[in-house]
Amino acid sequence: MQSTVSMTGALPQSRSDWRERASAALPFVILIPSLIVSFIYVFVFTGWTLYISLSNSSLLPSYGYVGFEHYAAIWQNRRWNIAYTNLFTFGVLYVIGTMAIGLLLAIMIDQRVRGEAAWRTIYLYPLAVSFVVTGTVWSWLFNPGSGIEFLVHRMGFTGFEFSWTTNRKLAIYAIVITGIWQASGFAMALFLAGLRSVDQDLIKAAQIDGAGMARIYRRIIIPAIGPIFIAVIVVLLQFAIKTFDLAVALTQGGPGIATTFPAIYVYDLMFQRGQIAEGATAAIMILLALSVVLLPYALWTVWRRRKEARHG
Amino acid sequence: MASVTAGYDPFATSGAWRRSRAKIGVYIVLAVFAAWYLLPLVVVILNSFRKLPEIAANGLIAWPESFSFDGWTQAWGTYCVGGTCEGMKRNFYNSLAMTIPATIISTAIGAVNGYILSKWRFRGSEILFTCMLLGVFMPGQIALMPWAFILGKLGLTNSTSGLVLIHVVQGISFTTLFCRNYYLNIPDDLIKAARIDGAGFWRIFRKIILPLSPPILIVTVIWQFTGIWNEFLYAVVFSSGRGQPITAALIALSTNGTNVRNYDVMSAAVLIGALPPLLIYFFGGRYFIRGLTQGAIK
Numbered sequence: 254m255q256s257t258v259s260m261t262g263a264l265p266q267s268r269s270d271w272r273e274r275a276s277a278a279l280p281f282v283i284l285i286p287s288l289i290v291s292f293i294y295v296f297v298f299t300g301w302t303l304y305i306s307l308s309n310s311s312l313l314p315s316y317g318y319v320g321f322e323h324y325a326a327i328w329q330n331r332r333w334n335i336a337y338t339n340l341f342t343f344g345v346l347y348v349i350g351t352m353a354i355g356l357l358l359a360i361m362i363d364q365r366v367r368g369e370a371a372w373r374t375i376y377l378y379p380l381a382v383s384f385v386v387t388g389t390v391w392s393w394l395f396n397p398g399s400g401i402e403f404l405v406h407r408m409g410f411t412g413f414e415f416s417w418t419t420n421r422k423l424a425i426y427a428i429v430i431t432g433i434w435q436a437s438g439f440a441m442a443l444f445l446a447g448l449r450s451v452d453q454d455l456i457k458a459a460q461i462d463g464a465g466m467a468r469i470y471r472r473i474i475i476p477a478i479g480p481i482f483i484a485v486i487v488v489l490l491q492f493a494i495k496t497f498d499l500a501v502a503l504t505q506g507g508p509g510i511a512t513t514f515p516a517i518y519v520y521d522l523m524f525q526r527g528q529i530a531e532g533a534t535a536a537i538m539i540l541l542a543l544s545v546v547l548l549p550y551a552l553w554t555v556w557r558r559r560k561e562a563r564h565g
Numbered sequence: 566m567a568s569v570t571a572g573y574d575p576f577a578t579s580g581a582w583r584r585s586r587a588k589i590g591v592y593i594v595l596a597v598f599a600a601w602y603l604l605p606l607v608v609v610i611l612n613s614f615r616k617l618p619e620i621a622a623n624g625l626i627a628w629p630e631s632f633s634f635d636g637w638t639q640a641w642g643t644y645c646v647g648g649t650c651e652g653m654k655r656n657f658y659n660s661l662a663m664t665i666p667a668t669i670i671s672t673a674i675g676a677v678n679g680y681i682l683s684k685w686r687f688r689g690s691e692i693l694f695t696c697m698l699l700g701v702f703m704p705g706q707i708a709l710m711p712w713a714f715i716l717g718k719l720g721l722t723n724s725t726s727g728l729v730l731i732h733v734v735q736g737i738s739f740t741t742l743f744c745r746n747y748y749l750n751i752p753d754d755l756i757k758a759a760r761i762d763g764a765g766f767w768r769i770f771r772k773i774i775l776p777l778s779p780p781i782l783i784v785t786v787i788w789q790f791t792g793i794w795n796e797f798l799y800a801v802v803f804s805s806g807r808g809q810p811i812t813a814a815l816i817a818l819s820t821n822g823t824n825v826r827n828y829d830v831m832s833a834a835v836l837i838g839a840l841p842p843l844l845i846y847f848f849g850g851r852y853f854i855r856g857l858t859q860g861a862i863k
Contacts, residue, residue, distance in 0.1 A: 279766050280685035284693075287678050287737055291697040294734050298711040299703070305710055314710065358598060361591050374850055375599045378606070381846035381853060383795030385812040386839040389819045390605040393625055393828065403624035434601065442854055495704055498797040498812075505820060516798075519706040524802060529710060536706035547702055 299540065305533040312527035323534040333535065336513045339425055340542075343432065343514070344493040350433040351489055352482070355440025360470065362441070363448050373445075376438035384435070388502025391431045392418060395503070421511040424504050428496075428512055431503055436492060440485050447478035480557070483550070490546045494539060515539050613637060613832035620828045636829035640837060644830050646818050653834050655807055656814035660794055660841075662725045663810055667732035668789040674733070675740020675785060680774050682741065683748035684756050685766070694745065700738030705798045708735075716803060723808055728800065732793045739792075740785050743856070747781035748774065780852075787849050788856040791842040811838040 306324070309317040327333045362372055379387055394400040397416035405413040417423040451474050459469050497516035504512045506521075513521075515535055523532035608625055616631040623630070642652040682694050712731055713722075721727030751774065759769045800813040809817070815838050819831060846853050 276765060280681040281687055283766075284678060284681050287674060287741070288693055288697070290734050291700055291737060294708065294738075295696065295699045295703060298708045301711045302707050302709075314714070354598070357594070361594050364588070364591050366591060366595065372595055372599065373854075374847070375602050377850070377854065378843070378846055379602065380857065381791055381842045382839045383797065383812055383842070385795070385797050385815050386835050387605060389815060389831075389835055390609050392819070393826075394605065394608065399620075399625045399826070399828065401626065404626040407624060407627075438602070439857065443858060446858065491702070497705075501797070502816060502819070516704075516706055519709070520798070520802070523709060533710060536704070536709070539704045539706055543702060543704060 302533045302536055305530055306537050308530055310530040310533075312529070314529060319530075323531050327531060327534050327538070330531075332510050332513055333515075333518060335510055336515045336518045336535075337538075339512060339514055340493065340496070342425055343429055343496065344490060346426075346429045347432045347436070347493050348486055348489045350429065351436045351440050352485060354433060354437040355485070356444050356475075358437065358441040359444035359448055362445055373438075373442065376441050378438070379435045380439055384498035385502050387435060388431060388499050391427075391434075392503045395427050418504050419508055421508050424508060424512045428500055428503055432493075432496070432499060435499070436489060440489070443481055443485055444478065447481040448474060451477045483553070487546055487550045491543065494542050494546070515542075609832045609835055612828050613640075613836055615829055617827060617829045625828060633829075636833040639827075639830045640833035644818075644827075644834070646814070649807060651807070653811060653814060653818075653837050656809055656811040657837055659725060659804075659808060660810040660812070660838075663728045663732070664790055664793045664841075667729045667736065667793050668786055670729070671733045671736030671740050671789055672782060672785045674737055675742075675744045676774075676778065676782065677770070678737070678741040679744025679746075679748050680770055682745045684751070684753070684769075684774070694741075697738050697741055700735065701742060703735075705735075709798075709802060712799070712803070723803065723805055725804075725808065727803055728810065731799050731803070732789075732796070736789055736793070740789065743785045743788070744778075744781055747778075751777055783849065783852045784856040787845055787852050791845060791853070794842055814838075 304316070305314055307318060307320060309315055309319045358372075358376060362369055366372065395415075395418040397403065397414075397419065400415075402413060402415040405415070417427040455473055455477075456469055459473055464472070495516060496514045497520070500506055500512050500514050500517060506513045506517045515538060519532050519535045519539065521532075522528045522535065604626075611629050612620055612625055613636045614632055614634070615629045616633050616635070619629075619631045620627075640652055641654050641657075643650055644652045678697075682690055716722045716724075716727045716730075719727070719730075721730065755773055756769055759773055764772065795812060796810075797812045797816070800810040801816065804810060804813060815834060818834055
């Protein structure tokens, strides 16, 4: 059939025309499957979970509308109460601790130390390994019968007590420390990149004016990397809100329910207790918490870019 | 690592004595933190080669006085968890069978998407890109119920293929973002010239874009591989028993009901689970860090 078409003379014109149009549309056509899949993933999945949270689902999804019943219920729930209180405590301490240590390490490495690559490799490796691994190993070290407490006892200080993970009040701090241990190398890497992007002439000028190093950091370098601080805070808050594997591996949410986090709560309600609607409600709350962190950041980024564009 | 030259010496303003004293202080701080970072890694490596009675007597943090490969052989092939005595090897292979296809597929799709969204832009492509980008920020919990439903409909519940599907779909937004941002730096004139010469969509991709891509493809592959290998939530929800990837199996192992903790076996098991990402990190660290900073900031 193709050969007959090309022999008629008039048709090839329209065929190449059609072909041109097809090739112009080709990129879009190739993109379509990804677009559909992403659209489903982002919007349909979110809408679906939102609807389940407003439904009377229990063990299986069902679609009887009950309004915000579960949202009212969840705030009365003691366990959810513990979960978001933990998230708040963890989030604040984790962000502050990670940034403080990250900045300290970045400034230290910035002092023209020998073996910079080796130091950086050591501080960053926890990020390559899963929380399942690092959380498990830390849980052994926190374990009084085998870890740090045991070591100190063997050294002769038998009165020493270090059993945070088995203590309701202290377990959350064990999670904070492990979280900081995991993420501060990341903060260090970003801060270090920032420290090195600061205008060197500015620093030299200050040195000529006789400013000491502490003063140069306080007055010139750290203010200049302000945007990086905000980026690091946003990323760390995201990590904190999604905290799941770390707490599961370290304390399994315990002792009891003392270290429940919102993400653990969702998992538990959906897959252990068959209360799908309430699990979905908690998932939506996690999404909301993320939006509260990310939306202002996105707006701020856009605003800053516009400002930069205006001032050239 | 990146060869950045520090342009000034912060200690240049102080005297020689103060300078060397401050420098020693710097190294002490760095060493103390390095010890804190390395503690778990060193402990787990040493204990994987110690004998259990010695660990029980001296604790986890102690200089090894015995040596054996038992921990490793048991952890790999014979240790019993929940009735089956196959060690971690099956779970290790499960993780490979999940991670390798998901990484390759999502990276390939991301490269083509990134190419289109940077070099073949059309009306509305920026908005569509922003929508795709939202996938980067979606918390996994939101997608749990929908995935459970879809995997059930497709008959992929408790299968490695199901997890591959999940990780490909969730990975597309990341890989597209990485590749698009990288391809934006390739001059448009290069593409224009090729088009004038009559090169089409795929030819330009093969002849111009792909040869320039290795740096970003390495970053993307490393990012996807470590991310998927280390993932836990979907692994534990959508697989069970012998079908579990290694992260889920490790949690099952370490929260095993028995009171006796076989730290030698468990240390080796944990290392088996940590090895692939650790190797990638030590050999491709530069790319890993690049991915990290890009993924985090942009």
